[in-house]
Amino acid sequence: xxxxxYSPSHIAAVAGGFTELRLSGAVKAMLVEALCAExxxxxxxxxxxxxx
Numbered sequence: 001x002x003x004x005x006y007s008p009s010h011i012a013a014v015a016g017g018f019t020e021l022r023l024s025g026a027v028k029a030m031l032v033e034a035l036c037a038e039x040x041x042x043x044x045x046x047x048x049x050x051x052x
Contacts, residue, residue: 006032006035006036007032008025008028008029008031008032009028011028011031011032011035012028012031015028015031
């Protein structure tokens, strides 16, 4: 996987809009990993002709 352009603090800011819980550093790191994995899965599907 290439370098991640997403910082844990930016991901936490977005996630914070969906929860009132405090997000620990470990949770922020897991969210970054999950986001990158989901983008790796989703973007090629969205680039496929059926989405156009």
